[in-house]
Amino acid sequence: MKCKEICERIEASYPVAYACEWDNPGLLVGSDEKEVSRIYLALDATESVIEAAVAAKADLLITHHPMIFSPIRKVNTGDFIGRRIIRMIKADLSYYAMHTNxxxxxxxxxxxxxxxxxxxxxxxxxxxxxxxxxxxxxxxxxxxxxxxxxxxxxxxxxxxxxxxxxxxxxxxxxxxxxxxxxxxxxxxxxxxxxxxxxxxxxxxxxxxxxxxxxxxxxxxxxxxxxxxxxxEHIFIADMERFLSEEIPAVEIVKAPVCQPFEVV
Structure with a gap:
């Protein structure tokens, strides 16, 4: 299934029109013509999540929080967002976020x-x-x-x-x-x-x-x-359910549920 078809299925149930003006949902990295057979689900597109998605041989990463909020003036390895974008492009990993919608x-x-x-x-x-x-x-x-x-x-x-x-x-x-x-x-x-x-x-x-x-x-x-x-970690299990029902031919892989901090 093409990436754009998956995006259309998602946005039929979670319309981008409901997103806040400051938000940035949608396909943020990659081609909407890309064929997708495996999706990796996570809350945030951290470097470790991206590496896990690449290791899982995912074609599309879907997160709740957008990695990109503000306009980007440059994309290079000296910037933590730039590094992630470059890594996804090199790995041919498309990236979609669905936030306030x-x-x-x-x-x-x-x-x-x-x-x-x-x-x-x-x-x-x-x-x-x-x-x-x-x-x-x-x-x-x-x-x-x-x-x-x-x-x-x-x-x-x-x-x-x-x-x-x-x-x-x-x-x-x-x-x-x-x-x-x-x-x-x-x-x-x-x-x-x-x-x-x-x-x-x-x-x-x-x-x-x-x-x-x-x-x-x-x-x-x-x-x-x-x-x-x-x-908000409930997003991961809920989207696994939604995508499994909407696009059963596409495999869904979930990031482990783990707090991003420790109380010591």
């Missing part, structure tokens, strides 16, 4: 499913020509009700089990009981205001810093920081 059309609902939230609704709606015409509600994050009322401490354990995490960071009273939850995979800094406006009792997200965390608590909301990778 997947966040809007897949990641948030998927994460809410991992947490078994009921009565789900969008936390921060996104309006574009696609849903303006259809009236369909899409956006970042989901709000819902936990399976049962639980303490923040119990909710931390619940989140760790749901996403397979060794630890989480938490802001708030561990003994407070919560039921209304919101989940915002990735960086949830921009979701804090929306969650507070919706009277969310606990926000499950990532990349929350000191001031944001204590300010949220002061306004009545606990925050469980599961890490950026901690929730």
């Amino acid at each position: 997947y966040d809007v059309c897949g990641m948030a609902e998927l994460a809410a499913g991992y947490l078994n939230l009921t009565g789900r609704r969008v936390l921060e709606p996104v309006v574009c020509e696609l849903n303006r015409a259809s009236g369909e509600s899409q956006g970042f994050g989901r709000i819902g009700t936990l399976p049962r009322k639980m303490t923040v401490r119990e909710c931390c354990a619940y989140v760790k089990e749901a996403f397979g995490l060794p630890n989480v960071k938490v802001f708030g009273d561990l003994d407070r009981e919560v039921a209304c939850a919101a989940v915002a995979p990735g960086s949830g800094k921009s979701m804090l205001k929306a969650a507070l406006n919706e009277r969310v009792e606990v926000l499950i997200t990532g990349d929350i810093d000191h001031h944001e965390g204590i300010d949220a608590v002061s306004q009545g909301m606990a925050v469980i920081d599961a890490g950026h990778y901690g929730i």
Whole structure:
């Protein structure tokens, strides 16, 4: 199957129109005419991931986070992005990223499913020509009700089990009981205001810093920081499922799920 046909299948379910203006999804390296028989899935196009994709004899690397965000003025081996681009071109490895369009059309609902939230609704709606015409509600994050009322401490354990995490960071009273939850995979800094406006009792997200965390608590909301990778790694298994259903003739290889840091 040609690379462009795979891209079309992906974008039919995760339209690029839903991506943020600052984002850079799509085919970033390689030819859309390339024949693809094996895909390598990962969250980030690090040098080790690229080498693993090459070793696996993959034709196409698909990640959640784009390796290229800002315009590139030069491509050479003296630059860490340039080195990766050159390596992929030399290995004839095409590269595709699906970022905020997947966040809007897949990641948030998927994460809410991992947490078994009921009565789900969008936390921060996104309006574009696609849903303006259809009236369909899409956006970042989901709000819902936990399976049962639980303490923040119990909710931390619940989140760790749901996403397979060794630890989480938490802001708030561990003994407070919560039921209304919101989940915002990735960086949830921009979701804090929306969650507070919706009277969310606990926000499950990532990349929350000191001031944001204590300010949220002061306004009545606990925050469980599961890490950026901690929730978003579910992209890999979900895309394996999606691609296996959409293009069963193409082999899918997954990068191992592993936090990109260690707590010592």
